Amino acid sequence: MVSDDIVTRELENPMDVAEYLFRRLHEVGIRAVHGVPGDYNLAALDYLPKCGLDWVGNCNELNAGYAADGYARVKGISALITTFGVGELSALNAIAGAYSEFVPIIHIVGQPTTQSQKNGMLLHHTLGNGDFNVFNRMSAAISCYVARLEDPRDAATLIDSAIRECWVRSRPVYVTLPTDMIASKVNGNRLKQPIDLSLPGNDPEKEDYVVDVVLKYLHAAKNPVILVDACAIRHRVLDEVHDLVEASGLPTFVAPMGKGAVNEAHKNFGGVYAGNGSNPGVSEVIESSDLILSIGAIKSDFNTTGFTYRIGQLNTIDFHSTYVRVRYSEYPDVHMKGVLRKVVQRMGKLNLSPIPHITNKVPESEQTSSQTITHAWLWPTVGQWLKENDVVITETGTANFGIWDTRFPANVTALSQVLWGSIGYSMGACQGAALAAKEQNNRRTILFIGDGSTQLTVQELSTMLRNKLNPIIFVICNEGYTIERYIHGWEAGYNDIQPWDYANIPKVFGGQDAYKSYRIKTRDELTKLFANKDFSTPNQLQLVELYMPRNDAPAGLKLTAEAAAERNK
Structure with missing residues (x-):
């Protein structure tokens, strides 16, 4: 690699690679970066404040990846920083989900020095075999572009290309940042010309x-x-x-x-x-x-x-x-x-046909004196409570299918992971989405997640409290993995979970007075809660334990699970 001194003398406006990278992130609308600190990315993180970027600091890399996914779905693009090997591999499930569902995430990985890699040194976080490219190859399969920043002469070009590809192709990109490249110099004058994010025109x-x-x-x-x-x-x-x-x-x-x-x-x-x-x-x-x-x-x-x-x-x-x-x-x-x-x-004039009239009216079969909260009653009722501009997140399982029966007000953003379907995704995504919504005039963010899914990624409640976010989170308490039960193993122990005191988890995470929680077991209780102005216009995190029957599920889930069970035979 050409020495930094020679490169610096050739530049009119030398700028550190890390600063250039982060200023480009700011340029495309990113204001907060998700991730977990590690020794190979620590020095890079020092550059975030001077570039106008906040550090979120997640509880683990998988959750950080989910959060970056949620942030991107609301803001349009996001950034995730992990460390070599142990950190980046923990995030791969989230990155694969983003690739599957066309979500643009810029995944930046702090690496050992370029010389250490060339020498095949026996460093921590490696496989011990001198192969420093094995993790690159893993990520390349679930990224639409790989930018390996190994030489300051092409680093800025690679950074710009990665961000452009991420935006235009709406999929994750992978950017390596070795520790000796962080302060290497690139031409800062390039920042005067914004990255061209326009789509290539059709012939x-x-x-x-x-x-x-x-x-x-x-x-x-x-x-x-x-x-x-x-x-x-x-x-x-x-x-x-x-x-x-x-x-x-x-x-x-x-x-x-x-x-x-x-x-x-x-x-x-x-x-x-x-x-x-x-x-x-x-x-x-x-x-x-x-x-x-x-x-x-x-x-x-x-x-x-x-x-x-x-x-x-x-x-x-x-x-x-x-x-x-x-x-x-x-x-x-x-x-x-x-x-x-x-x-x-x-276009001109077209032939028109009648349009079905879809409302949030509760089906007549559910208009009874029963106080049991069923899915057929819940989702139209949720639709009556939602407001314009809400961000609504639903977890894989009953919520993902139940939201089909909710007619949204105008300008609602819906987040769900229907194709990839990683259980626990939505808690992390809620953190990222709530942060993005806060940047967009504090849009209301609402999550519906099952009790089983919550147990996979519950730590992100801590990140929400730390970042003073105010989502409304409904934990559907129905004794375990309902969608799995409908596919196979209705009474099997592997679909059961340990009951948790969900309402008090924010307190365990140090929430103190920074949250409110509720336990809702009847329709009247939920109707009253929806009518509560303080609840519906939150200024702090709110968590609702929402109790529903173990054997109840939306009709769409039952039909889909039946088809899945048949295919799995």
Whole structure:
């Protein structure tokens, strides 16, 4: 490697690599960095305050990864810092989930010096075999770009490229930062030119051709509909989607992973389509349509109630980040953003069909004198309590499926991990989301998580208290892993958990007077709590033990679990 003295003499405005990296993070909107300190990243962490970044400091790297995921889903991008080997490996489950679900996280790993690595030294946090690249290779498979900062001459270029790829491709990137690179010098004048985060434009001729093909079938359709899914959110085409909904007047639906992508207060909104688990009246409209504009679909098992979609490709136009498929003809290298924009501009009048009327009314079968809190009663009731601009997080399990029956107010951001489905994800994600929401005029953040899932990542309550965050957390107490019970082992001991005193856990974590907790066992108690102004406009963390029957679950979960059990045989 060229000596730092030679490099510094060649630069007009020398700047330390760590400072350059962190100032670039600030440039793209990141204001807080998640992670856990370790000896190979400690010196780098000293640069955070001067670059306008806060250090969160999580309880472990897995939780930090989950938190970075939640922060990115609210703010658009996030950063995670871990240490070599032991730290980065602990975060890999979270990074894999972010890769799976198209969440942009910049994962920065502090490493031993470049010379130590070249010499294959027998250092702590290694496998003892001199291979310092083994962890890079692990992360490369779940990252869309790897930037190994080993030479100051190309460090700034690699940093800029990593951030751009993270944003444009909406997936994690992996950045190594050896300790001897932290204070190496790069050209600070590069900061005068912001990173270009714009999408590469489509070939105009190809784009116009695809738009003409789409419009041909759209104008011929007698009852077209719009179906929006997660990749519309991840690949930042919501403005185009909203304009399409408004201009077309077409019935508009979301898949479970697309919850929050569409303004559910809009007159065109017709509910959630998930095959057999759809909202009432929705599957009939979708499945009888002669043209479905499917935007950003992820047709996974949990997102389709066990692959129970009944829509044929002959009646579908798929819009994605790297291609558009019109019926059975695929057009590669055509991004949906430009195509959707032109479709809206050239659309004209379309044939319209009726839109199902979806409300948060509790089903008549649940309008009884019973005080038992059931899922069929809970989720419409939650919808009546939610407010515009809320951030709503649901854990894999009953909450993930139950939220399908909640019609959101306008501008609600929904977080769930339907595809990757790592149990415990949502507690960490809640910390990151609540921090991001605090940066966005203190939006209200609400988490629904099961008692079993809570036991995996409960330490992040401590991080929330430490950072003075004020989410409302509902711990659904139903005696263990309900989703697992429905798949297999209803009475098996492996689906049981040790009952915890959840309401007092914040006190154990030093919360003292910085939180409030509640135990809710009846419908009247929950209705009264929802009506409490102090509870609904929190200025501190609030935790609710919400007791529900062990054998109760949303209909969508039961159907999906049944399909999963059949496939597992």
